[in-house]
Structures are given as C-alpha cells and as structure tokens.
Amino acid sequence: MEKFAAKLVRWQRRHGRSDLPWQGTRDPYRVWLSEIMLQQTQVGAVIPYYRRFISRFPTLEALAAASEDDVLALWSGLGYYARARNLRAAAQAVAARGAFPRTAAEIGALPGIGRSTAAAIAAFAFGERAAILDGNVKRVLARCFGIAGWPGRPEVAKRLWALAEELLPRRAVGAYTQALMDLGATLCTPRNPACERCPVAAGCVARGTGRTGELPSRRPARRLPLRRATWLVLRRGQEVLLEKRPRAGIWGGLWSFPEGSAEAVKARCRALGYRLRGMRPLPPLEHGFTHFRLRVRPLLCEVGAAKVRPGGEGRRWLSLAEARAAALPAPVRSLLERLAA
Numbered sequence: 001m002e003k004f005a006a007k008l009v010r011w012q013r014r015h016g017r018s019d020l021p022w023q024g025t026r027d028p029y030r031v032w033l034s035e036i037m038l039q040q041t042q043v044g045a046v047i048p049y050y051r052r053f054i055s056r057f058p059t060l061e062a063l064a065a066a067s068e069d070d071v072l073a074l075w076s077g078l079g080y081y082a083r084a085r086n087l088r089a090a091a092q093a094v095a096a097r098g099a100f101p102r103t104a105a106e107i108g109a110l111p112g113i114g115r116s117t118a119a120a121i122a123a124f125a126f127g128e129r130a131a132i133l134d135g136n137v138k139r140v141l142a143r144c145f146g147i148a149g150w151p152g153r154p155e156v157a158k159r160l161w162a163l164a165e166e167l168l169p170r171r172a173v174g175a176y177t178q179a180l181m182d183l184g185a186t187l188c189t190p191r192n193p194a195c196e197r198c199p200v201a202a203g204c205v206a207r208g209t210g211r212t213g214e215l216p217s218r219r220p221a222r223r224l225p226l227r228r229a230t231w232l233v234l235r236r237g238q239e240v241l242l243e244k245r246p247r248a249g250i251w252g253g254l255w256s257f258p259e260g261s262a263e264a265v266k267a268r269c270r271a272l273g274y275r276l277r278g279m280r281p282l283p284p285l286e287h288g289f290t291h292f293r294l295r296v297r298p299l300l301c302e303v304g305a306a307k308v309r310p311g312g313e314g315r316r317w318l319s320l321a322e323a324r325a326a327a328l329p330a331p332v333r334s335l336l337e338r339l340a341a
Helices: 002-015 028-037 043-056 060-065 068-075 082-097 115-126 135-145 154-167 173-186 262-272 320-324 330-340
Strands: 226-236 239-244 274-281 285-288 293-305 315-319
Touching (some): 135 154, 135 173, 226 262, 239 320, 239 330, 285 330, 293 330, 320 330
Antiparallel strands (some): 226 239, 285 293
C-alpha cells in the first residue's frame, strides 16, 4: 500500500497535470469552486467557466453577495444547475460563519458538497488526510486491485471506499490525491488506457489479466424514458417572452419558454393580453439528462399587444440579445440562437 502511494506521488511530481488554472493554490474558495465545477463535467469545459467565475466573483464573499440570477447566468451551459444554487447557498453559509471550515466533516455539511468533494477540498486546501473517490479514482482502484462490479452498487462502493481509506499515505496527501485524479484523467482512461506509461502498471490486476476493458463494470443497461414538451415561443417584434422555472425542477431558477399545448396558445395569449397574429412549428429539438431524454416541440407564436402590460412576476419580455445573456438551459439558448440567425 505504501509503495502504491509513493509511486503515484513520484509520478505526479514529474508527469502530473500542472497547467490547470486552479492548481498551485491552497485557497479553499478556489479549490472548492473547481471541485464543484468538475463534478460530472470534463476539464476542458470547466476551464472557461472557472475563469469567468473567478473574474466576476474573485472571493467567496463576492459570490455570497451575488443574486441567484447572476450566478445562474454565469453557470448557464455548464449543466446540473443545482450545483450553482448550492454553491451560492454554501458561500452564504461560510460568509455567515466567518471562515471556511477546515475539516472534511465540516466541509461536507455545506450545501451541495458530498463525501469525496469534501475530502478533496480538505486535502488540497488544508492537508487533511482524507480519501477521495470520484469517477476517475473508482476506475483506477477497480483496475489496479481487480474490484469487479459496477461502482454505483452499494456493496462495490463500500469496497472501493475501504480501499481508498487504506491506501492513504501518511504524508503528501495533496500530491497523492492529485496523482489519483491525474492518473485517471490522462492515462487510466475509460477506453484505450496508456498502461505502458502508468507508474503502477506492474502490479495492476486488470492489466495482468487482460481485463482493462472489463474493469470497472459498466452501469447496467437501461432505456431512458422519453418526455415530451411543447414550448410556446411568444415573439413580439424582436422580443421574446421567458418565464422563470420553479426552483424544484431540474432547471429550477432558470429562464425558459412557457409550456403548453397548441390548443392552449390562444387562451395563453388572451390571458397575457396579446393578440395572436400567427403560429408555426419550429424544428424539434432533444436534450439528454441523466435519467430521461426530453423532446421539445417549439411553436413560434407571433403576437401583438392588445394593451401594454408588464410581463408579470416570474415572466419577462426580453430582446433576443438580453435573453441570450440570461440564465438559460442549453436547449433554450440553442433555440434563441436559431431565432437570432
């Protein structure tokens, strides 16, 4: 076990990633921000968002003072929007506390921070001896130590956590933690791992038994359900009507088009005080989520005002440029790009 950690630390110091914008800091705010953004998101996609966030909110206090709309707008396109809402809520909790918590147990009590993320923050920012187990690390450990089964199963996850705790070195925890992440991201990849360059290849069970393609086991196949929605794209000249989605939904707090059916369009326009001048379908679009796929049928509804009235609470008329700068789900942004073309 000691040799495993020592080999990884030596490898990381010579070959690990060193060009990421959040590396080389022990600032818990920056470490935490990067770890949240990297959850279920590729590094290449995270880098520009991280830089924009640090530019707009250079300190935790600045993030805590920001409005939810501002935070979601900056997060727009990165997905999994509960992360952004929890990020702001955690920043407010830390600001009220007066200092960032220093242990994994305390960090894990903040909104949106799980066991592995809390351990990573504690290790990188404060040097705490705490084990991580993100997707990359699960793959590295499953292959190196021959742990079969899908890591999402409780019994497999339990074995991996026990191993992660056992492998922790007494010193250089930050370098070791970074090495595990780097190894999984650069060499021990899901497909075509570069075993010939791996520092622990000699003792790797998967390599020795020809099972790198089998370990870890894949998630059991399942058919994602299809959900359908009709979006009412109400356009008034160069403006469109957007509504804020309820906080409990998957796009909670984001701006989207009203939903309804073709039959409901006229009633909706009357309720909003607008004359319907024309309606035509736009090309459908699809968007994938973790647990389902969404197929959207957009209806472009050209309207003219029967009387001037505000959009109403949770509803706004925005120019196309203003709408594209708002906090939007990716498919809404894509549809707005079509309208502006």
